[in-house]
Amino acid sequence: MTTEKFVQLEDQYVANIYHPLDVVIERAEGVWMYDVDGKRYLDCLSAYSAVSQGHCHPRIVNALIEQAQKVTLTSRAFRNDQLGEFARELCELTGYEMTLPMNSGAEAVEAAVKAARKWGYEVKGVPDDQAEIIVCLGNFHGRTTTVISFSSEPAYRRHFGPFTPGFKFVPFGDMDALVDAVTPNTVAFLVEPIQGENGINLPPAGYYKFAETLCRRENILLIADEIQVGLGRTGKMLCSEHDEVRPDIVVLGKALSGGVYPVSAIVADHSILGLLNPGDHGSTFGGNPLAAAVSREAMRVLVDEKLAENAAEQGEYLMQRLRRIESPYIKEVRGKGLLIGLEVTADANGARRFCEELATEGILCKETHSTVVRFAPPLVITREETEWLADTVETIFARIEARDAEAAGHPVVSS
Numbered sequence: 545m546t547t548e549k550f551v552q553l554e555d556q557y558v559a560n561i562y563h564p565l566d567v568v569i570e571r572a573e574g575v576w577m578y579d580v581d582g583k584r585y586l587d588c589l590s591a592y593s594a595v596s597q598g599h600c601h602p603r604i605v606n607a608l609i610e611q612a613q614k615v616t617l618t619s620r621a622f623r624n625d626q627l628g629e630f631a632r633e634l635c636e637l638t639g640y641e642m643t644l645p646m647n648s649g650a651e652a653v654e655a656a657v658k659a660a661r662k663w664g665y666e667v668k669g670v671p672d673d674q675a676e677i678i679v680c681l682g683n684f685h686g687r688t689t690t691v692i693s694f695s696s697e698p699a700y701r702r703h704f705g706p707f708t709p710g711f712k713f714v715p716f717g718d719m720d721a722l723v724d725a726v727t728p729n730t731v732a733f734l735v736e737p738i739q740g741e742n743g744i745n746l747p748p749a750g751y752y753k754f755a756e757t758l759c760r761r762e763n764i765l766l767i768a769d770e771i772q773v774g775l776g777r778t779g780k781m782l783c784s785e786h787d788e789v790r791p792d793i794v795v796l797g798k799a800l801s802g803g804v805y806p807v808s809a810i811v812a813d814h815s816i817l818g819l820l821n822p823g824d825h826g827s828t829f830g831g832n833p834l835a836a837a838v839s840r841e842a843m844r845v846l847v848d849e850k851l852a853e854n855a856a857e858q859g860e861y862l863m864q865r866l867r868r869i870e871s872p873y874i875k876e877v878r879g880k881g882l883l884i885g886l887e888v889t890a891d892a893n894g895a896r897r898f899c900e901e902l903a904t905e906g907i908l909c910k911e912t913h914s915t916v917v918r919f920a921p922p923l924v925i926t927r928e929e930t931e932w933l934a935d936t937v938e939t940i941f942a943r944i945e946a947r948d949a950e951a952a953g954h955p956v957v958s959s
């Protein structure tokens with residue numbers, strides 16, 4: 545089948561909730577993806593950071609196959625021989641006492657909300673149904689009805705109400721607003737250490753540590769949504785480590801399985817997760833042996849291949865190279881590790897056309913919030929590949945600038 549045919553099929557039969565580039569991927573390996581015509585692309589999205597370990601990592605795929613031939617699903621009605629070891633290894637990797645495994649990221653966020661509320665009622669003593677959770681403007685925590693109840697993005701909410709109450713907004717990075725938002729009923733502050741979907745936004749220095757200190761003082765749980773920034777992406781195993789913050793609850797997903805299977809989890813200490821009892825929560829697939837086996841191998845790959853270290857090294861190099869590009873269309877390059885956002889200027893006519901042009905050169909990027917090109921390749925990327933990426937981005941910006949100048953009747957004469 546041709547690319548056009550695949551695109552037409554999808555558009556006809558699949559609910560139209562995304563705006564994908566019309567590249568039809570057939571197979572992938574490491575940082576590379578191949579379309580149905582055999583054209584090769586460097587993946588700079590990594591499935592929103594889920595394939596940090598690289599596409600189809602042989603060790604993770606092997607773990608999947610081996611476990612699939614033994615047992616895939618028992619439900620939590622019975623025990624399985626993978627869950628306990630998965631939990632111990634995840635706790636050791638992240639430095640927490642317990643975990644609650646789920647499947648998608650949004651489900652793990654929901655689990656964090658429930659755990660925090662329960663803690664609020666049973667430990668903090670908040671009156672029934674009065675718990676408040678503070679969230680940030682511009683957040684992204686997923687798409688379930690409760691999670692969009694605390695989104696500030698109109699497009700995520702329109703015609704999906706009524707919404708779940710109990711959430712209060714503060715501007716991301718604003719310390720005074722955070723202090724003012726606290727009431728005796730506040731049970732948690734839910735935050736992304738770096739806002740991913742909102743354009744790779746970093747808070748001001750000291751903000752995150754300030755938030756932690758405030759939470760301790762006011763007896764509020766700090767919940768870090770590290771679904772996108774966690775597990776090595778920013779150059780540390782947890783992004784919170786950059787600020788020496790230890791959240792009370794960390795939400796993980798995406799790279800927790802290396803993109804091979806949906807696996808998410810929250811981690812916290814016994815003082816929080818120990819409050820949950822049979823009947824409080826559940827998931828047919830959460831903690832299944834296939835998920836556990838895949839995730840165990842995905843975590844080992846992160847450690848064995850020193851992927852956080854590589855993210856720090858290649859990320860620093862890429863950021864430096866992107867910042868050196870001289871283009872009237874680049875407003876700012878920001879990020880941490882291999883989570884980098886290149887914001888285009890108002891004159892640039894949006895980020896998408898840069899993504900489309902990059903695709904013709906074999907680089908797949910996705911714009912976020914229409915003005916930011918995100919560079920988040922798998923963490924296994926080599927220096928050579930990173931150099932090629934930077935060179936190509938430079939070429940593309942020059943090409944588009946020249947083309948626009950020509951279209952405007954002011955051709956850029958190369959010297």
Ligand SMILES: *Cc1c(COP(=O)(O)O)cnc(C)c1O
Binds near residue numbers: 592653736740771773
């Ligand atoms: C992707 C993401 C989610 C949602 O994860 P899903 O698996 O798509 O439900 C939540 N929070 C953050 C920060 C994310 O990047």
